[in-house]
Amino acid sequence: MDFTFTEEQDKFRQEVKDFLAKQLPADWLTGGAPEEETDEWWEFTKKFLLAMADKGWLSLTWPKEYGGQERPLWEDAILGEELAYARAPGMDYWYRWKMISALLLNFGNDEQKRKHLPGIASGEVHWAQGFSEPEAGSDLGATKVRAEDKGDHWLVNGQKIWTTGAHRSNWCFAPMMTDPDAEKRSRRLSMLLIDMSTPGITVNVMESMEGASHVCETFFDDVRVPKENLVGERGRGWLAAMALVNIERSGTGFASLPQRVLEQLVQYANETKCNGVPLAQDLVIRSKLAQIAIEIEVCRMLAYRTAWVQNTGQDVTSVGAMIKLFGSEMMQRISNTGLQIMGPYGQLEPGSKRTQIAGLIERDYLWNVSMTIAGGTSEIQRIIISTIGLGLPRM
Amino acid sequence: MDFALNEEQEMLRKMSRDFLENECPKSLVREMEEDEKGYSPELWKKMAELGWMGLVFPAEYGGEGMNFLDLTVLIEELGRALVPAPYLSTVVYCGYAILAAGTEEQKKELLPKIAKGDLILTLALTEPSASWEPSGVEVKAVPEGDDFVISGTKLFISDAHIADYLLCVTRTKESKGEDGITLFLVDAKSPGISLTPLKTIASDKQFEVVFDKVKVPKKNMVGELDRGWDVIKDMLPKATLAQCALMVGGAQQVLEMSVNYAKERVQFGRPIGSFQAIQHKCADMATDVDGCRFITYQAAWKLSEDLPCALDVSMAKAWVSEAYRRTCVEGHQIHGGIGFIKDHDMQLYYRRAKASELIFGDADYHRELVAQQIGL
Ligand SMILES: Cc1cc2nc3c(=O)[nH]c(=O)nc-3n(C[C@H](O)[C@H](O)[C@H](O)COP(=O)(O)OP(=O)(O)OC[C@H]3O[C@@H](n4cnc5c(N)ncnc54)[C@H](O)[C@@H]3O)c2cc1C
Numbered sequence: 001m002d003f004t005f006t007e008e009q010d011k012f013r014q015e016v017k018d019f020l021a022k023q024l025p026a027d028w029l030t031g032g033a034p035e036e037e038t039d040e041w042w043e044f045t046k047k048f049l050l051a052m053a054d055k056g057w058l059s060l061t062w063p064k065e066y067g068g069q070e071r072p073l074w075e076d077a078i079l080g081e082e083l084a085y086a087r088a089p090g091m092d093y094w095y096r097w098k099m100i101s102a103l104l105l106n107f108g109n110d111e112q113k114r115k116h117l118p119g120i121a122s123g124e125v126h127w128a129q130g131f132s133e134p135e136a137g138s139d140l141g142a143t144k145v146r147a148e149d150k151g152d153h154w155l156v157n158g159q160k161i162w163t164t165g166a167h168r169s170n171w172c173f174a175p176m177m178t179d180p181d182a183e184k185r186s187r188r189l190s191m192l193l194i195d196m197s198t199p200g201i202t203v204n205v206m207e208s209m210e211g212a213s214h215v216c217e218t219f220f221d222d223v224r225v226p227k228e229n230l231v232g233e234r235g236r237g238w239l240a241a242m243a244l245v246n247i248e249r250s251g252t253g254f255a256s257l258p259q260r261v262l263e264q265l266v267q268y269a270n271e272t273k274c275n276g277v278p279l280a281q282d283l284v285i286r287s288k289l290a291q292i293a294i295e296i297e298v299c300r301m302l303a304y305r306t307a308w309v310q311n312t313g314q315d316v317t318s319v320g321a322m323i324k325l326f327g328s329e330m331m332q333r334i335s336n337t338g339l340q341i342m343g344p345y346g347q348l349e350p351g352s353k354r355t356q357i358a359g360l361i362e363r364d365y366l367w368n369v370s371m372t373i374a375g376g377t378s379e380i381q382r383i384i385i386s387t388i389g390l391g392l393p394r395m
Numbered sequence: 396m397d398f399a400l401n402e403e404q405e406m407l408r409k410m411s412r413d414f415l416e417n418e419c420p421k422s423l424v425r426e427m428e429e430d431e432k433g434y435s436p437e438l439w440k441k442m443a444e445l446g447w448m449g450l451v452f453p454a455e456y457g458g459e460g461m462n463f464l465d466l467t468v469l470i471e472e473l474g475r476a477l478v479p480a481p482y483l484s485t486v487v488y489c490g491y492a493i494l495a496a497g498t499e500e501q502k503k504e505l506l507p508k509i510a511k512g513d514l515i516l517t518l519a520l521t522e523p524s525a526s527w528e529p530s531g532v533e534v535k536a537v538p539e540g541d542d543f544v545i546s547g548t549k550l551f552i553s554d555a556h557i558a559d560y561l562l563c564v565t566r567t568k569e570s571k572g573e574d575g576i577t578l579f580l581v582d583a584k585s586p587g588i589s590l591t592p593l594k595t596i597a598s599d600k601q602f603e604v605v606f607d608k609v610k611v612p613k614k615n616m617v618g619e620l621d622r623g624w625d626v627i628k629d630m631l632p633k634a635t636l637a638q639c640a641l642m643v644g645g646a647q648q649v650l651e652m653s654v655n656y657a658k659e660r661v662q663f664g665r666p667i668g669s670f671q672a673i674q675h676k677c678a679d680m681a682t683d684v685d686g687c688r689f690i691t692y693q694a695a696w697k698l699s700e701d702l703p704c705a706l707d708v709s710m711a712k713a714w715v716s717e718a719y720r721r722t723c724v725e726g727h728q729i730h731g732g733i734g735f736i737k738d739h740d741m742q743l744y745y746r747r748a749k750a751s752e753l754i755f756g757d758a759d760y761h762r763e764l765v766a767q768q769i770g771l
Binding site for chain 1: 396397398399400401464654657658665666668669670671673674675677678679681682685686689690692693696697707710713714759762763765766769770771
């Protein structure tokens with residue numbers, strides 16, 4: 001056992017920290033960040049992603065032959081940790097980056113790799129993840145959007161939903177129904193790459209509870225997709241999709257963003273007086289903040305364990321589900337506790353007069369509702385842990 | 396980062412698990428709950444022959460020269476098998492204290508005997524105030540010629556009835572703080588010591604120990620006069636983590652027992668493990684058990700590596716105390732009525748989980764220690 005990072009890894013972490021300090025304004029976490037998903041935010045995010053690309057960090061772990069840095073997976077875990085800790089912009093774009101690059105590297109043919117990887121590595125081409133549909137959420141196998149084999153192209157019709165960032169994306173990767181007659185449900189789907197500027201695609205942005213609108217409905221109306229845009233084998237789209245959700249779930253950011261929240265709450269409790277006494281002297285508040293610190297440490301262990309399992313080349317399905325489950329539910333508990341500690345100040349939004357900690361925790365409290373849903377619900381994670389991890393019989 | 400045990404540790408784990416499956420069946424665990432001694436001298440001897448008593452002592456004192464992380468692996472297995480033996484008292488609480496602070500003579504005299512399984516020791520720290528802090532130490536030791544004379548009451552003292560020596564934590568100077576605390580190895584047969592057994596939730600052997608002008612020779616002092624708390628301070632993280640490791644082992648076993656039962660038990664024509672309500676409990680238990688394991692092993696690893704670990708230890712004890720209890724509660728629910736029956740193993744774990752939770756500070760106690768260390 002060893003619970004430290006190597007000197008080289010520490011150096012890399014420092015490099016990321018230095019980069020973030022340079023790229024993000026000093027008041028980034030105290031009100032200086034642009035309102036999320038505004039045009040101003042997107043311009044900043046794009047610039048930020050270009051700077052990441054400049055560092056080679058959008059292709060950090062790829063093989064050299066595809067323009068990658070061939071760095072160990074641990075550095076990717078460290079990068080993810082530091083980005084989340086800094087609340088760097090475009091984190092969810094970054095997750096999709098990881099998914100699309102894994103899709104291409106593991107399932108794509110040479111031509112697809114040559115065509116798409118450079119744009120991903122350079123931070124110029126943005127991808128959306130088109131998995132969910134109105135009738136196929138948890139039940140991804142129920143995917144209905146139809147891609148009909150028309151000889152020289154696929155003809156796509158139907159609707160996807162929750163396509164985060166589709167309105168800003170150039171491309172989309174999506175499982176679609178190519179073989180409705182296949183006996184096994186999972187063999188009916190194939191993974192397609194879709195140019196979002198193809199005629200027949202309409203994107204509708206939905207407003208979410210916390211106000212930043214970026215989840216979309218994506219409609220396909222007789223959209224012609226070139227035959228060569230099939231990734232991997234026809235009828236194997238389910239398999240590819242499952243490999244990608246494992247990546248989506250196995251992030252190290254689950255512990256590091258809350259770590260920052262904890263630090264801000266500790267500072268708040270030390271600096272804020274109620275009836276002349278610092279909140280930090282209140283025994284209940286001390287206990288609650290300590291509990292947060294402890295849960296974050298457990299979360300960090302589960303996150304590092306997942307990264308370690310990934311590094312050793314073992315299957316991450318169950319341990320990835322575990323960190324996703326624990327991390328997302330913990331984040332909800334933490335933002336809830338945070339607002340309680342702040343009392344009536346907790347309800348103040350970013351940008352409000354007298355807002356505390358820049359309203360970040362109020363924003364988290366709303367946003368975190370989606371954490372136990374997006375990327376697979378908590379119920380689905382528990383099913384994965386108990387059936388795949390523990391071998392309990394399926395229903 | 397490396398979450399795997401090394402080869403030696405894997406061997407120790409496998410060897411100890413195999414050994415305990417044969418030598419420490421649950422029938423023995425049950426028998427020892429009723430037994431007056433509460434442990435099997437025969438099993439104790441065999442454990443010593445395997446080198447377990449001297450696992451962490453250097454070879455020159457008859458030990459195996461292994462480290463605290465290795466010990467953690469072994470203690471996890473003791474917790475899994477619910478081994479009824481004065482192991483933590485002898486090896487962790489007292490063995491480590493003597494190793495760290497004993498004179499060369501004490502070490503040469505005592506450690507090889509411990510390693511051979513010929514000596515049982517226990518720590519007499521807590522008093523009726525049930526405090527783990529130096530302020531809780533009020534039992535007095537007063538110098539008198541070549542001796543000190545100890546008077547007062549110690550409470551919750553494990554294995555006092557079978558111990559050859561009690562490592563007694565005493566006040567040698569008027570003070571409430573760390574200063575003025577001194578440790579003595581008191582021969583358990585000294586006149587003036589009286590034991591009253593306590594009846595405990597885990598059916599383990601704990602005692603009220605009254606010292607009535609008990610004489611102990613000066614040479615039995617462990618560590619320096621008035622500086623005894625330094626020794627305790629060094630030992631407490633190990634004792635606390637040892638409890639965590641016991642709990643990890645217990646929790647792992649409860650999880651496995653419950654998952655196996657969920658696969659076998661049929662109701663409504665199918666295994667109960669196919670019901671989501673049961674699956675979700677199992678998933679939560681598995682998550683808790685893994686969390687317990689890694690937060691404990693991280694702290695144990697740091698301790699082994701001589702890195703600062705006070706925060707890690709408190710985090711581990713706070714988390715594991717509650718997570719193990721949760722795991723047992725879920726385990727009982729999965730087992731339905733049968734787990735409530737004394738013949739079933741579930742109740743053995745449930746009762747011990749509470750005992751481990753309460754010793755060396757519960758979650759609330761350790762959360763306050765965490766609060767102090769995260770800048771509050
Ligand atoms: C903010 C946000 C961003 C998202 N971004 C994307 C994206 O970029 N791309 C994309 O493809 N998708 C995205 N999603 C979609 C997300 O993956 C789905 O919302 C999720 O998989 C759940 O599907 P659903 O919403 O249809 O809920 P449903 O599947 O209808 O679930 C409703 C409830 O039923 C429960 N349930 C369902 N099946 C079972 C079962 N078998 N056993 C027990 N309980 C069950 C669920 O756990 C949940 O509690 C996003 C979602 C959100 C909220």
